[in-house]
Amino acid sequence: MSMAAQPVLTSNKPVISSRGLTKRFASRVAVNDVDFDIYPGRCFGFVGPNGAGKTTTLRMAMGLTPLSGGTLSVFGLPASENGPAIRARVGIVPQADNLDPDFTVEENLRVYASFFGLSRRQAAPRIESLLKFASLTDRRRDRTDTLSGGMQRRLTIARALINDPELVVLDEPTTGLDPQARHVIWERLTELKVRGKTLLLTTHYMEEAERLCDELLIMDEGRILDQGSPRQLIERHVEPEVIEVRSGGGEALERLAGTTDCRLECMGTCLYCYTREPAQLIAALKDAHGLTFLHRPTNLEDVFLRLTGRELRD
């Protein structure tokens, strides 16, 4: 891969480093010749549509599934032979909550601590501070199935921090949450970054990636499409501004498409006009009938759709 990550502020050794990483399943290639480096203290994001190979990459890094080719090291250790040693220093937040339904909030943390070899006494102060971190102190004696989705997610994140990990890996941390719950999670993750943890997350929410990540890797069908900071990616792939034009019928849009020199992308009854000079089109749209429009700066979602296409992924 030609577009290897350039560390911005740090000269430290990478926490995770891969070269030519490949994973083949019986009938398909899930990860195909992938290179990346994740540096300490930063938030690194894997973004891509479903089936891009994000989760498989995480599982290989945690020593949970073997590589088919290439190299992958975590904390300088080859991942496939050092799963337990690596996982002792990592906090893992899975895609779907897998809290223990037989236990209360507090017991979930205590039992999980025991899997890291922490004694009850060692775990007790950590549990207190994690309950506070997750804002669950007053729910500590409740069973986990009585918690809301957002609370369960916060508990899952707190549980992943019980071993005081250097690296926190989050697989789609906010999927299925309402906006309030999602913002709380974002705030907590930012707090972890401030504390110096390295974060690695997968997401298909571009807003999330843009807010949290210092560096992104856009994947599709097992390959890296591009890599860089959110700002770099936007500058590299799309014009700075976009005007979304909506219409009830097709003719007005077609007529408009003929008159503008913007780069156009059409999606159903919506036309995306990417441009550096929006003033002329806006003036024209103000006089047009039957069209509504929205003028906004481009964002990561535009980059993502440009790189991975607009057709459905199932």
Next chain:
Amino acid sequence: MNLWRIPTARTGALAVWRRNILVWRKLIVPAVLMNFGEPTLYLLGLGFGLGHFVGEMSGMSYLAFLASGIIASSAMTTSSFEGMYSVFTRMVPQKTYEAILATPLEVDDILAGEMLWCATKSVFSGIAILAVAAMLGVVQGWGALWVIPVVFMIGLCFAGPAMIMSALAYNYDFFNYYTVLIITPMFILCGVFYPIDTLPLAMQGFVQFLPLTHAVMLTRSLVVGADLSQPLLHIGVLMLYAVIGYYVAVVLVRRKLRV
């Protein structure tokens, strides 16, 4: 990451075992009721009811014969059902193993912990039956307590094959095959209700390969105080099933969970 490598269970297995104890403690009332209720019914119903017509069997009262056999069969069913339904629940729908595998533990440790737990649960049922049998006056004396480590071994022996079933299962109905084709025939054929030397000769040879036959030999002699000719053979068969069962279960669960 080789699927077939020899398992190495570490102390993490004990954390898995403790987790299960903790869950069991929350459900202790129905659990203990089950431990005492079922064998008591068997012993009272069959031991007295059927025993009235049978009189003696192999030189002991039918109640004593039955009680000493039920200890073994109950260890078998307790361990098997824990190894199937509960292990499957934790492995598949509840995703407990996925959560545990995000810690330094490996499949080897998890299944070792599960196996210890299955055997522990067998011991709980064994103690309950021993207590009921003692109250009915068919236990030889304090020496019968030696049956407890044997019941633990029986639990280990049946946990492995049950966990293999969990690794192969795609839903709970799958366990019906194992129950109907393996567990129930052993329950009927391996000397719990009558001595195996009343079986046709070919059948007698066949049941020697079934672990419950050896389990019953051990528990019967310890509970009632009867002579036992080849204790090491019986123990060896149980341990062989335990070791092979654990190894195969570990390989299959590694395969199931690593994709």
